[in-house]
Amino acid sequence: MIQVDEKGFYGSFGGAYIPEMLYPNVEELRENWEAIVASPTYQVEFQSLLKDFVGRPTPLYLAARLSETFGAKIYLKREDLCHTGAHKVNNTVGQIILAKKLGKKRIIAETGAGQHGVATATVCALMGMDCTIYMGELDIKRQRPNVERMRILGAKVVPAVSGSKTLKDATNEAMRAWIADPVGTHYIIGSVVGPHPYPEMVARFQSVISEEIKWQLKSKEGRENPDLVIACVGGGSNAAGAFYHYYNESSVRLIAVEAAGHGIHSGKSAATSVLGTPGILHGSKTLLMQTEDGQVIEPHSISAGLDYPGIGPVHAHLHEIGRAEFVGVEDEDAMKAGILLSRTEGIIPAIETAHAIHALNQISFNPNDLIVINLSGRGDKDLETYIQWGNY
Amino acid sequence: MNRIDYLFQTKKERVLSIYVTAGFPSLEDTLPVMEAIQAAGADIIEIGLPYSDPIADGPTIQESNTIALENGMSIKKLFAQLLGFRAKIHLPVVLMGYLNPIIQYGVEEFCKKCKELGIDGLILPDLPMSHYLEEYKELFERYGLFNIFLISPQTSEKRIREVDEHSNGFIYMVSSHAITGAKAEISPEQEQYFERVAGMNLSNPRLIGFGISDAATFQLASRYSQGAIIGSAFIKNIKNSTDLNRDINSFIQGVIG
Secondary structure, eight states: OOOOOTTSEETTEEOOOOOGGGHHHHHHHHHHHHHHHHSHHHHHHHHHHIIIIIOOSOOEEEOHHHHHHHTSEEEEEOGGGSGGGBTHHHHHHHHHHHHHHTTOOEEEEEESSSHHHHHHHHHHHHHTOEEEEEEEHHHHHHTHHHHHHHHHTTOEEEEEOSTTSSHHHHHHHHHHHHHHSTTTEEEOOOSSOSSTTHHHHHHHHHTHHHHHHHHHHHHHHSOSOOSEEEEEOSSOHHHHHHHGGGTTOTTSEEEEEEEEETOTTSSOOOOHHHHOEEEEETTEEEEEOBOTTSOBOOOOOSSGGGOOSBOOHHHHHHHHTTSEEEEEEEHHHHHHHHHHHHHHHSOOBOHHHHHHHHGGGTSOOOTTOEEEEEOOBBGGGGHHHHHHHOOO | OOHHHHHHHHOOSOEEEEEEETTOSSGGGHHHHHHHHHHHTOSEEEEEOOOSOOTTOOHHHHHHHHHHHHHTOOHHHHHHHHTTGGGTOOSOEEEEOOHHHHHHHOHHHHHHHHHHHTOOEEEOTTOOHHHIIIIIHHHHHHTTOEEOOEEOTTSOHHHHHHHHHHOOSOEEEEOSSSOTTOOSSOOHHHHHHHHHHHTTOOSSOEEEESSOOSHHHHHHHHHHSSEEEEOHHHHHHHHTOSOHHHHHHHHHHHHHO
């Protein structure tokens, strides 16, 4: 069974390695989140927002021309059609209601490319809550449109100027901000990372993805389980959501697609499952790209959303026990796959998602296999990267 | 007897602990800075193991970590620098660091090396009590290393009692809801918290850290505890120093008067 234990471990990965100053906050969350989320008042509000605000259920779309191209029956789970353009909002809706029930007045979050920042700023606007987003100074320069979207939505965007000035440093800054205001603030972590209970909590909010896949596939194909589920992994929230209800269905192959950057061993990659070793990052024990002295290595990917030096502890566990197959897709191949999907299905995917599409070239499957790819986000935010790449 | 216990048996008030990042401001400054801290009259030396992602530290100490790493500091390098340091340093020495570099070094090997060199204790902010008790307590004790716990204004009385039960050496009282170096003065709310903890009759001595920077804040912290820890203000003081001995002496003398 793939299941988190009461101390927050998936096998040997997970836990809550946090400074004492954060202990009361994390403990408050750990003790209360499941009961709050299970309560009828919570569920009524959550389900109604998922339906009317996010636009769920998202379609499960049979991609006929893509299927023909690859010689299998391929469905796309259209998370790109969620409000704000990606699956990230499933989690922020879930956490903002939780924060409100915990009596929090202020929300903080980290963001890399800005998708989680926008999804957080969006739900804060919806609920009238004060919102501060921490973002690496370099990412602020690279992702101007998302920075302005957050500001339009009323959020304050604070640059993280330490270290490499990217996602991991933004996460450090958000944790420091949480230490500085532990009582009034809730920290909405955007992926299945961080101290327990975050990895499981975020996975649970994203698990609506595989919950819907199950009944949608049942009605379209007469079966709940596909042969393969494919999703890209940075921290791993969309993959955790797409895999969640299939963790323990051993007939379903789970394919986790990482960013191999310029090549897994090129020194410019984010393929944590290959390059990572067990270590502690942002409060949990997981696979981590680090030097032999235990200093965290700055990864590289053309997609900011996969540009993270660790993976969620659940994915480290799925990797360790061989439950998921990990595939590394290089920058150039991901870009080509993005163009391919655009031309065959009329869908411009986020570059993160394009990695998952390209994985079809790198794994084996049978012609009659039923494949679900989690189309985690749309490519609007990546237009500049597509333009600069230019090869279309 | 562990040097920390000996210190608190012989000195019950105005104990001053000074934090410095290893390999800062220059790689080979570690030992000279320690000697200067001792000569200037401080009581405990806390050496920071630099880390790429120090989440409990503010900008000043983060920057010192970055500089030390750029200088080439590592646990291996520090242990090489500390070889034989007990010939010169008699003060208690504790290492402060984040867990990951220690795990990569090998926790048991790390503890063994600490004992060989003459390190007295460890402050590991991202090692919470439950993980310590389950995974590390026995190991630390085997090598005579005190594990120093932190408490903050948010720590419940029940948990402070638990910390006291499992502590040795002293308890590190974080003065506020803050990261290191965040504030320059002590508020009335903080004083209430100091007073509340002082009234709990804990079995371990307490040192107050975070936001202690000068004679006034040291004086105030010492009113409610056995003393205090100064980090960021000290780092600022030596960052651009052209004469470490002189600047360290005048800083510490300025604090303890």
